[in-house]
Amino acid sequence: MWTKIFAAGLLAVLVAGQTPLCAAETYSGTEPLTMDGDIAAQMVAGIDRFLLDEIDASVAARNDKWRWDFSSPEKHEQAIAENRARLAQLLGVRETREPFDAPSLLATAETSALVAQGDDFDVYAVRWPVLKGINGEGLLLVPTKGKVVADVVAIPDADQTPEQIAGLAAGVPAESQFARRLAESGCRVIIPTLVSREMSKRNGRANLSNREYVYRSSFVQGRHVIGFEIQKILACVDWFAKPSGNDVPIGAIGYGEGGMLALYSAALDPRIDRVCVSGYFAPREAVWQEPIARNVFGRLERYGDAELVSMIWPRKCVIERAAHPAVTLPGEGGAPGQISTPTDEAVSAELARVAKSDHLVVGPTSGDAASRPFGQMLAAFLPKEATLASGDGNVDVLQIIDAAARQTRQMTEMDDYDQGLLAVNEFVRKDFMKGLNTSSVEAYEASAEKYREIFYNDVIGRFDRPLLPFNAQSRKSWDNEKWVGYEVKLDVFPNVFAYGVLLLPKDLKPGEQRPVVVCQHGLEGRPTDCFDSSHKAYNNFASDLCEQGYIVFAPQNPYIGKDDFRTLQRKSNALGKTLFSTIVPQHQQIVNWLKTQPCVDPERIAFYGLSYGGKSAMRIPALVTDYCLSICSGDFNDWVLKTASSRHKFSYVWTGEYEIYEFDLGSTFNYAEMAALICPRPFMVERGHFDGCGEDEFIGWEFGKVIFLYQGKLHLTDRTEIEHFIGGHEIHSQGTFAFLSKHLDSTPKE
Incomplete structure (x- = not known):
């Protein structure tokens, strides 16, 4: 037919x-x-x-997302409040942190929490609660002479251990052991362990870095490996900020991934009085080429590095133009990514976009960035009444910490937290969708439009x-x-x-x-x-x-x-x-x-x-x-x-x-x-x-x-x-x- x-x-x-x-x-x-x-x-x-x-167009478009007001610190805080809250959401910094009085010393019947002694400071293995089931873990460096001049969270790169930047283990030149040098200069320093970039085959299949492994389960649930680590840093700030008879400035300092975390943390929390970012600050328009664990949804809509630095005003912000970590991650089931040192011209262009820069200290400014050792800006980071120690002191290591086991604990805690969210989020979604009106098909269609948007x-x-x-x-x-x-x-x-x-x-x-x-x-x-x-x-x-x-x-x-x-x-x-x-x-x-x-x-x-x-x-x-x-x-x-x-x-x-x-x-x-x-x-x-x-x-x-x-x-x-x-x-x-x-x-x- x-x-x-x-x-x-x-x-x-x-x-x-x-x-x-x-x-x-x-x-x-x-x-x-x-x-x-x-x-x-x-x-x-x-x-x-x-x-x-x-x-490329996002750089200029960011200006429309900000209403800066530098007429006073209070008005500045009010002006950035909405963008600060949005940044916290995108980074997965959402839950209220667990309260605690002080970090716990990690000791057993056979081992002391004291793991090393410097000329002027002691080093303890510590742990502190962050979120339910997630703890920070690392080292606490306590000066033994004189008055504490500052409380500092010192954050290593993801491929460094706390021991390396404290001078307890090889791998970081003495002049770049910034946690040790700050402790020698009279600072009480706490060093969190970061999830590393170590590669491993997961379930016999994709070859992923530790950071990408945590990132995957976190990202789809509105959390982030970056957010978990920021929470660990801010938990230390919670402790430092408790009233005491010896109130001192609170600082955050970091290199590489640690520099990134220090920058985010200071942008989010005004209790951080000063921050030093080394081996990280740069234009972010090529963030898609970096390791995927740095992928923050909507990062370039509002937040270049210049905007983050502007959020810190009027608190002191030290940018050290040191060599960035050299990182290349293969695409073997995971996302390919690389980190390299930006040119001086690129860094200068990003610095020029900082909305107000009278709180900035930047240096050094000449020569090949790749040849500069970290640590040249430590003196600028310290409070003015403090003096940077020479850095040639000795450290006596009393016991060796199992860094691999500690790394596994950090990953396992984050993963367990993410797996727990799977059950909790079922109820979060139900509450989120409660605005659907099912009294009739017509009412339903009208109410669904809000959710479609x-x-x-x-x-x-x-x-x-x-x-x-x-x-x-x-x-x-x-x-x-x-x-x-x-x-x-x-x-x-x-x-x-x-x-x-x-x-x-x-x-x-x-x-x-x-x-x-x-x-x-x-x-x-x-x-x-x-x-x-x-x-x-x-x-x-x-x-x-x-x-x-x-x-x-x-x-x-x-x-x-x-x-x-x-x-x-x-x-x-x-x-x-x-x-x-x-x-x-x-x-x-x-x-x-x-x-x-x-x-x-x-x-x-x-x-x-x-x-x-x-x-x-x-x-x-x-x-x-x-x-x-x-x-x-x-x-x-x-x-x-x-x-x-x-x-x-x-x-x-x-x-x-x-x-x-x-x-x-x-x-x-x-x-x-x-x-x-x-x-x-x-x-x-x-x-x-x-x-x-x-x-x-x-x-x-x-x-x-x-x-x-x-x-x-x-x-x-x-x-x-x-x-x-x-x-x-x-x-x-x-x-x-x-x-x-x-x-x-x-x-x-x-």
């Missing part, structure tokens, strides 16, 4: 002297597509240029710029017995375009409107995977749907090219954005264009994706409301558990997808909450029992919340389904095709 209808339509068109709908080499209303080569790679490269331009602006990240004109280009590249395929390219943003394949049934009649199914490939995929038999997992679902009478569009999403696309996430994160900050506008443009096509029913455009395409099925239709339904295949999960768990084999903690992490989903949007943004539109999950992306019980737990929302609260008994089938990570095409038929009413319109 359909063949007869098409033949009759074709005859009518030929009689009228017109071109048949599927016969032209260029799709109607478009210009010829002339791009050659790997268009997917060109798409990724274009997005990369767009993001780099956005990063939060999801887009704060979680996914929105580029606040208009879409470009389509400038649609196409070429016919496939001509099958039952369908014809056109490559289509659409402009989105400067340097950003959308690309995909439009499949049209050959029995499509002029003037007829049909539903569209957007078929989305997965990780490292291409549109052709969905229809040319090249990838078994997709089961040719796009061409099968086309042969059933649907129009199909198979977009090229930019998660292709390994590190080429994964660094897009790093660049996006620096701006408070994600990969989907670009992908969502691409899909909005695709849908906008499809709705203008005379053969498309604009009310019946559906989304169906596998794997990373299933990940897309959770996020894109939640924001692109023109999609009338969504099908998530091979991805639906307790997503926060999947990305944060260090207990389950299916967790992303063990894999090479370092870009998969999205900030603070733990307390905002797990998959049930994303599905709530798709509701009341139809939503379906396709699940193979043996799909290694997860396990049935966890997927069932999360989907149970979706069923309760649709059916229990809103009485939408036929709009959400899950199909389980005997199979793996693949398109099954059974229940999902029936779901599409039911909700798209695929009978062709006259």
Whole structure:
């Protein structure tokens, strides 16, 4: 019957002297597509240029986020309060710290807490409570002669131990043992242990640094290895700030990662009277190249290093232009990253942006930065009544601390804390979503808009710029017995375009409107995977749907090219954005264009994706409301558990997808909450029992919340389904095709 209808339509068109709908080499209303080569790679490269331009523009744009007031310290504190609170949230400095009277001395029946003695100070092994289950651990250096002139938190680089900067172990030149030199100068000094950059294969899979390992579970739950370490530093400040008969200035000083932590800590806490940053201060526009454990979501929106220094005013801030740690981390399942010493010109340019600099002491200012030893600015850091010791004193080591065991304890405590958050955040999300009004479908849709805005602006990240004109280009590249395929390219943003394949049934009649199914490939995929038999997992679902009478569009999403696309996430994160900050506008443009096509029913455009395409099925239709339904295949999960768990084999903690992490989903949007943004539109999950992306019980737990929302609260008994089938990570095409038929009413319109 359909063949007869098409033949009759074709005859009518030929009689009228017109071109048949599927016969032209260029799709109607478009210009010829002339791009050659790997268009997917060109798409990724274009997005990369767009993001780099956005990063460059962020420097000037930061000015709009601040209202500096240096007329008095009090007004300055008021002016920066909102940005300080925001910074604390982004760094994961959220919980109230555990109170304590003083650090505990680590001694046993056989060993003393006294581990070393200098000429003028004693060294103790100590521990102090920070958060529930997390303790700081390190060394306490107490002067034995004269009055204490200052209390100082001395923070080593991540690849240094407390013993090294205290002169108890080899590895740091004597003049750079800043904790020892400060203790010799009359300071009481506490040195926290940092999580190191030591590399290790995790669960026999990804080779991750210790810092990235902690970062992964923390980041997705709104916490951070940086935040945990800041909390350890500020817990020391809590102790120092307790009223006593010998109140002295409180300082923070650090090198490398320690310099970073000192800078953040002083920006957050005005009780720190003075700070010294060595081997860290620089422009941060290339933060995406640094180790991923330095990735702070939205860092460049408001906070360059210059802004952090400006927050410290009028307290003393010493910037030592010393050589930065030389670090190169391989991309062996973890994120590649490097740290190198910036040029004097780059540092000077960042210093020039400091909003008010009369509290700054900077030096040295000449010569090759890489040749300068740390420690030249210690005298400037000390209170004016103190004198810097010569640094040639002796230290007698009484016992050796097991630094490896201490490092393991630090990591284990942070990991246990993150795993505990998985259960707690379930209730945090429920409280977060309590504003949804389920008294009626209409009331629900209205109340969901607020959450959609939060999801887009704060979680996914929105580029606040208009879409470009389509400038649609196409070429016919496939001509099958039952369908014809056109490559289509659409402009989105400067340097950003959308690309995909439009499949049209050959029995499509002029003037007829049909539903569209957007078929989305997965990780490292291409549109052709969905229809040319090249990838078994997709089961040719796009061409099968086309042969059933649907129009199909198979977009090229930019998660292709390994590190080429994964660094897009790093660049996006620096701006408070994600990969989907670009992908969502691409899909909005695709849908906008499809709705203008005379053969498309604009009310019946559906989304169906596998794997990373299933990940897309959770996020894109939640924001692109023109999609009338969504099908998530091979991805639906307790997503926060999947990305944060260090207990389950299916967790992303063990894999090479370092870009998969999205900030603070733990307390905002797990998959049930994303599905709530798709509701009341139809939503379906396709699940193979043996799909290694997860396990049935966890997927069932999360989907149970979706069923309760649709059916229990809103009485939408036929709009959400899950199909389980005997199979793996693949398109099954059974229940999902029936779901599409039911909700798209695929009978062709006259």
